[in-house]
Amino acid sequence: SQQGEEDPQALSIQEGENATMNCSYKTSINNLQWYRQNSGRGLVHLILIRSNEREKHSGRLRVTLDTSKKSSSLLITASRAADTASYFCATDLDSNYQLIWGAGTKLIIKP
Amino acid sequence: DAGVTQSPTHLIKTRGQHVTLRCSPISGHKSVSWYQQVLGQGPQFIFQYYEKEERGRGNFPDRFSARQFPNYSSELNVNALLLGDSALYLCASSLGEGYTDTQYFGPGTRLTVL
Numbered sequence A: 001s002q003q004g005e006e007d008p009q010a011l012s013i014q015e016g017e018n019a020t021m022n023c024s025y026k027t028s029i030n031n032l033q034w035y036r037q038n039s040g041r042g043l044v045h046l047i048l049i050r051s052n053e054r055e056k057h058s059g060r061l062r063v064t065l066d067t068s069k070k071s072s073s074l075l076i077t078a079s080r081a082a083d084t085a086s087y088f089c090a091t092d093l094d095s096n097y098q099l100i101w102g103a104g105t106k107l108i109i110k111p
Numbered sequence B: 001d002a003g004v005t006q007s008p009t010h011l012i013k014t015r016g017q018h019v020t021l022r023c024s025p026i027s028g029h030k031s032v033s034w035y036q037q038v039l040g041q042g043p044q045f046i047f048q049y050y051e052k053e054e055r056g057r058g059n060f061p062d063r064f065s066a067r068q069f070p071n072y073s074s075e076l077n078v079n080a081l082l083l084g085d086s087a088l089y090l091c092a093s094s095l096g097e098g099y100t101d102t103q104y105f106g107p108g109t110r111l112t113v114l
Helices: none
Strands: A005-007 A010-014 A019-024 A031-037 A043-050 A055-058 A061-066 A071-076 A085-092 A099-101 A105-110 B005-007 B010-013 B019-024 B031-037 B044-050 B053-057 B064-068 B074-078 B087-094 B109-113
Touching: A005 A085, A010 A019, A019 A105, A031 A061, A031 A071, A043 A055, A043 A061, A043 A071, A071 A085, A099 B044, B005 B087, B010 B019, B019 B087, B019 B109, B031 B074, B044 B064, B044 B074, B074 B087
Parallel strands: A010 A105, B010 B109
Antiparallel strands: A005 A019, A019 A071, A031 A043, A031 A085, A055 A061, A061 A071, A085 A099, A085 A105, B005 B019, B019 B074, B031 B044, B031 B087, B044 B053, B064 B074, B087 B109
16 A cells, blocks of 8 residues: 555646645654656655654755645755656655655656 | 666566566665556565565565575565566665665666566
8 A cells, every 4th residue: 555645646837937746644654755756767866854854955855744734745946857757755654664655746847 | 886776677578487686786785675666656665675684575475575695686586477567676775774764776677577
């Protein structure tokens, strides 16, 4: 079963605009991670936010975490064509060594 | 530094056959995890190995097995292949054993079962 659910399933925006994706999860977590996947190949780690953190930045990426609502958002500012990819959130289960993944948001940046 | 490598890149098998997928972690990484990703879905956790011991297992049948070698490379074996086993199989390595460690993924092995 999938722990995280990304929203929206697909997002298409113009280059230069900001893109926001959301992730909701069901159970308590230690941390939440965001990954990017290009064309069905390997995943690239973007950012990890721990359960005691509320916001984290990395370059054009901003991630927020609201543990009371069991949700996270990923904001990509000033989008570029190279940002076209699928974005996944992954959460851990408190007593397990596995990451649980959502189905992803497919982001398309139009030139 | 070389990233995570996986072989083969693509594989075509028929139902009932057996397959072995291989993964070499980043140098110095002692943990390897395996994931199955069906088209249009997120990855599903299969196994995690750390220091040659199985540390986690996902909800997969016993047809799936894995092992980790002394050099920390890993193999995923799938017996009695089914059509539903067609997927991208991803390997990820991390420095430590914990789920808080960043995982670095290989490019995957695309398995097609006919």
